[in-house]
Amino acid sequence: MESKFLRVGCPRCKQKQVVFGKASSKIKCVKCNYLLMKTSGGKGKMRAFIKEILWN
Numbered sequence: 537m538e539s540k541f542l543r544v545g546c547p548r549c550k551q552k553q554v555v556f557g558k559a560s561s562k563i564k565c566v567k568c569n570y571l572l573m574k575t576s577g578g579k580g581k582m583r584a585f586i587k588e589i590l591w592n
């Protein structure tokens with residue numbers, strides 16, 4: 537889960553979006569503002585469904 541882009545689906549509104557796997561900040565759903573990922577101790581905690589991993 538490092539240095540990878542993930543295509544995730546929001547569990548609330550099913551909106552799909554691409555997020556960076558090792559984010560340093562909170563990522564919210566662009567549509568409904570649901571918190572998709574939050575960081576704790578430098579590690580991202582994913583709360584959304586991962587649809588696919590996009591290797592860079």
Ligand SMILES: [Zn+2]
Pocket residue numbers: 546547548549550551565566567568569570
């Ligand atoms: Zn959403």
